[in-house]
Amino acid sequence: MRLIFIVAYAFVSTIGCAAEVPIADFAKHAAYEDVKISPNGEYLAVTSLVNDRSTLGLIRLSDMKGQNLGAREGAEIASFEWASPDRVMYTIGEHLGGKDRPVANGELYTVKGDGSEAALIFGYRASGGSTISTFIKQATPEFAIGQLIAPLRNQPAAALISSYPLNGPDHSDSFLGAFPEVYRVELRNGSKTLVTTSPLRRADFLADHDGNVKFAFGRDNDQFRKVYFKPAAGADWEQIWDEGKTPDGMIPIMFDRTNQNVYMYCGAGDMGGICRWDVATRKLTSVWKGKDSSTAELIETFDRMDAFAIRTSQGRPSYVLIDKNAPEATLLVTLIKQFPGESIQFTSATRDGKKAVFLAHADSDPGLFYLYDADKKKVSVLLERMPWIKPEQMAQMEPIDLKARDGLSLRGFLTRPMGQEKAKSLPLVLYVHGGPYGVYDAWNFDPDVQLLASRGYAVLQINYRGSGGYGLEFEKAGYREWGGKMQDDLSDATRWAVAQGIADPKRVCIYGASYGGYAALEGAVRDPDLYKCAIGYVGVYDLRLMQSRGDTTQSSHGVNFLKKVLGEDQSDLWNRSPIAHLDALKAKVMLVVGGADQRVPSVQGENLHNALLKRNIDHEWIYERNEGHGFFTEQHVRELDTKILAFLDRNIGTGAGANAAK
Numbered sequence: 001m002r003l004i005f006i007v008a009y010a011f012v013s014t015i016g017c018a019a020e021v022p023i024a025d026f027a028k029h030a031a032y033e034d035v036k037i038s039p040n041g042e043y044l045a046v047t048s049l050v051n052d053r054s055t056l057g058l059i060r061l062s063d064m065k066g067q068n069l070g071a072r073e074g075a076e077i078a079s080f081e082w083a084s085p086d087r088v089m090y091t092i093g094e095h096l097g098g099k100d101r102p103v104a105n106g107e108l109y110t111v112k113g114d115g116s117e118a119a120l121i122f123g124y125r126a127s128g129g130s131t132i133s134t135f136i137k138q139a140t141p142e143f144a145i146g147q148l149i150a151p152l153r154n155q156p157a158a159a160l161i162s163s164y165p166l167n168g169p170d171h172s173d174s175f176l177g178a179f180p181e182v183y184r185v186e187l188r189n190g191s192k193t194l195v196t197t198s199p200l201r202r203a204d205f206l207a208d209h210d211g212n213v214k215f216a217f218g219r220d221n222d223q224f225r226k227v228y229f230k231p232a233a234g235a236d237w238e239q240i241w242d243e244g245k246t247p248d249g250m251i252p253i254m255f256d257r258t259n260q261n262v263y264m265y266c267g268a269g270d271m272g273g274i275c276r277w278d279v280a281t282r283k284l285t286s287v288w289k290g291k292d293s294s295t296a297e298l299i300e301t302f303d304r305m306d307a308f309a310i311r312t313s314q315g316r317p318s319y320v321l322i323d324k325n326a327p328e329a330t331l332l333v334t335l336i337k338q339f340p341g342e343s344i345q346f347t348s349a350t351r352d353g354k355k356a357v358f359l360a361h362a363d364s365d366p367g368l369f370y371l372y373d374a375d376k377k378k379v380s381v382l383l384e385r386m387p388w389i390k391p392e393q394m395a396q397m398e399p400i401d402l403k404a405r406d407g408l409s410l411r412g413f414l415t416r417p418m419g420q421e422k423a424k425s426l427p428l429v430l431y432v433h434g435g436p437y438g439v440y441d442a443w444n445f446d447p448d449v450q451l452l453a454s455r456g457y458a459v460l461q462i463n464y465r466g467s468g469g470y471g472l473e474f475e476k477a478g479y480r481e482w483g484g485k486m487q488d489d490l491s492d493a494t495r496w497a498v499a500q501g502i503a504d505p506k507r508v509c510i511y512g513a514s515y516g517g518y519a520a521l522e523g524a525v526r527d528p529d530l531y532k533c534a535i536g537y538v539g540v541y542d543l544r545l546m547q548s549r550g551d552t553t554q555s556s557h558g559v560n561f562l563k564k565v566l567g568e569d570q571s572d573l574w575n576r577s578p579i580a581h582l583d584a585l586k587a588k589v590m591l592v593v594g595g596a597d598q599r600v601p602s603v604q605g606e607n608l609h610n611a612l613l614k615r616n617i618d619h620e621w622i623y624e625r626n627e628g629h630g631f632f633t634e635q636h637v638r639e640l641d642t643k644i645l646a647f648l649d650r651n652i653g654t655g656a657g658a659n660a661a662k
Contacts, residue, residue, distance in 0.1 A: 023645070025388050026451040027638035032383045035369040036348035037061070037357045040085040043113030044357070046383065047077055052633050056080055056090055058115050061371075067115050078105075081148055084156040085351070086113045087187050089121075089148050106145030108161060110187045121190030122146040122161060149182065152211045160195065160213065161185050162205055180205075182213050199228050199237040206262075208255045209305055215252045215262075223564045225249065240282070249472065250277065250284060253298050257306040263287070263298055272471050274298065274310060288320055292411070295440070295469040301328055302349035302356055308332075313469070314411070315399035316443050317343040327353065331372065335360075338379070343444075357382065363415075364394035366445045389445075395453035396421065397443055402496045404465075404489050408477070411470070412462035412493065413441060414502065415453050426458040427652040428503035430494050430531075432512030432519045433461065436486065437475055437565060438468035455645055457652075460497050464489035479565045482543060483522050483576030490519055491527050506532065507652035509587075511644075513537035513630055514600060517592075521578035521608070524587040533588040533651040535644060538600050538629050541608040542580075543573040545601075579608050582615055589619040590647050592640065594627035620647055 029049040036045050043066075046057040050068065054076035059066035069077075069090075078093035089110050107123030122142055142163065149160040165178040180203055183192040198205070198216040206215040216237065217227040224244035228237040241250050248267025255262055256276070266275035266284055273289040274296055288296060292314040299309040299319075308326040312318050319336070321329050328346075335344045335358065342360040347369070349356035354374045361367025366386035372379050397413045398421075404410050416423060429452050433441050441461040449459045463469060464486050466478020478486050490510070497503040510520045510531045517539015524534035540546055547562055566573065574580050589612065593605035602623075612619050622643060624636050631637050 021390075021393055021454050023451065023641050024634075024638050026447040026454075027634050027641055028386065028388065029634060030366060030385045031387065032369065032385050034080075034347065035357050035359075035383055036080070036082060037350060037355055037371070038082050038086055038088075038113050039351040041350040041352075041355045042086065044382070045080055045082065045088050045113075047080065054078075056088070058088070058111070058113055060114070069111065069115070069118070082348070083110065083148060083151050083159045083187055087111065087117075088113065089159065089187070091146075106147075106164070106166075108146040108148070108185075117188060119188060119190065121185060121187065122163070122192070149205050149213070150207050150211070152184070153209060154211065155184075157188065158184055158186055160205075160207055160211060161192075162203075164202075179203075184211075196230065199239075200226055203228075206252045206254070208259045209257075210259065214255075217251060221560055223560055225251070227251065247472075250275070252277070254300070254307065257301075263307055265296075267472070287322060290471065295442075299328075299332075299346065301326060302346075302353035303351055304349075311345070313442050331356075335372075335379075359385075361385075361445060362391070363397035363443050363445060364450075365389075365391040393454075394418065394445070394450050397449070399443065402493060404485075404492045406485070406488075408465060408489075410462055410464065410489055410493060412460065413443065414497070415449050415459040415461075416502075417453050417456050417458070420456075423458075424501040425504040426502060427456065427507035427648075428458045428460055428494070428497055428509070429648065429652075430460050430462075430490060430497075430508065430510045430523075432490060432510065432516035433463075433467070434512065434514030434516045435468075436464070436466045436478060436482075436515040436519075440467040440469040442469070451641055451645075452648075455648075457648065458497075458502060460493060460503075462490060462493040464493075480567050482518065482566060483526065487519060487522055487526055490523055491530060494530055504652075509533040509535065509648055509652050511535040511537070512539070514539065517541075517600075518578065521589070522576075524589065525578050525581040525584045528584050528586040531587045533590070533647065535590045535592070535647070536578075536605070536608075537592040538594055538597055539591075539604065540600055541604050542577045544570055544577070545604060545607075547573075579611055582611055582617065585617065588647075588651050589617070590622065590644070591619060592622045592631075593624075594629060594631065595623060595625035596628045599629040 031048060033047040042061060044059040044061055046059060047054055048057055056069045056077045057066055076093060078091045080088055080090035083089035087110050089108055092107060093105050108121050110121055111118040143166045145164040147162045149162055152158050152160060161183050162180050163183060164180045179201055180198045182195040182205055184195055185192040196213050200216050200218055200220060203216040203218040205213055207213045212233060214230055215227060219225050224242060226239060227241040227250060229240045230237050243249060249265065251265040253263040253265060260279050262277045264275050264277050266273055274287045275284040276287055277284050288310050295313045297311040298307045299311055301308050308323045308328045309332060310320040310322065319332065323329060332344060339360045342362050344358055344360055346356055346358045356372045357369055358372065359367045359369050366389050368384045369382040370379050371382050395415050395418045397415050400414050401409060401411045416426065431449060433439055440463045452459050466475055466486050468475060494508060498505045508531055510523045512520045517536035518541065520534045521536045521539060521541055524531050543566060546566065591605050591609055593602050595602050609621050622640060624631060627636055631640055
């Protein structure tokens, strides 16, 4: 098929020195977060931020006119999906902070693409009162968390949902203590029929293309992942994998077009991979094996009946074609050529494959959403995520790799200021990601990294052991290594940057949020001569408190997880806590705390703040009473960014501090 493209947007390079990008540009929320086209091709569903709140927009594609649907006061749109050819299902939730997406409250809403027939079809009322807008029709209250499993292709007025009861069998746990159920639910009025009950607490589900629920899988309370298979309707669940007995895994992703094979994440080699599991023979066949990374995304055909490619994200994103003859594969290859240096991600498509929405983005580019029209052989711009950001003014992320002191391979990214890509002896910020387990730094646009680079700082990001993306063994290597080998990895990466001549050894600061906040302060007390300053942002500073304070401890699953990854020895936990070793501290410190933080309660930062005051250790204290796990309000983010730049300039200075407020 010959494709003729009319591209409505092109990046234009500028020559010479660009003006300094204002801090406010990096503090702004993306104008649009996600865009998905309806299966019938008539509408777009769009999430955007309006007045610091996430809203759902419904747009008629023919004239690009539509309306915004706001959630009730204090709530935001948490997620959405087209559950039928013309009807969206969405959830609402509350925002814990800038570092987390809104946490869904379990209520499921539906609305047609034209904004009519809005209804609450599944949900609970914690307070017994109405929690939704008055124009929405309410279904019978459910004391449970609801999630969409899949639309029903042959029943467009219905879908499969999972229900996680909030009153577990011992009445002492959250929904994680109960056995979830699957229902067939009517999208207009919420009437539902029980399909099956999971044999596993906290399970996810996978159905075949005929709407038969075939798999239940997840991490049990013993912290081992398990997979169950239901061979036929009415048959008993059969356990086909238990991580505690067989380490090599098999986690179902989707059925192929025949319904006879299932794509699975599998333990094919140290890094893992993707396999096909034959339903009849129950044998695995390798499709792709990870070499440098286990991070792989299966890319669906536009009708969502099969997969045609795999997207990997070790370093810069790359693609592996499963079906080179698929028209989607031809389109993907063409788009990669059409948008050199950009990562291409399809967000959605019409069921007939005639139209598709994709996002083109890069390390220096927040991205644009485009519409592909097969009949017109045309690609056109839909929406720009952050139109005020000019990619030609942003810095480039360079993939790096190095060895930890014990020989473990570590990978990450180095971002040097624009125009200084080969510069040496730069002031360096070691920017530590949160999590820590399963989370990883990737090649994409990060406003925090770009802000620092725009002010003359080199930024080093390293995927220390425990991070995701490098196989299960790499992640497990971080268990019980808070303040141990995980911290060694960060120190080794810093020393690597110094040895390479990239960083000025007298001008290095460590900065992170959540676990990264812990690592920043732990690095400062564990390697006091390595870092000139440390910024702890909504961090954990006393590991003992993690087992009694915060939302992770509100379920037996969370408690067991903390025992597994941290241990239970109180003296050991104290010894690995930054607050226990403040006498070793030499670095200047900034602490940033949100008073409404549910993930890491403010007592963590407050206790460290008071301990520093008691020792007469000068430090900068930033506290916002109404912010959560990371500042979210644009004004607060802008003010915080200004203070962080000034703090860095005072301690590892580039001279940008005087202009920080511009």
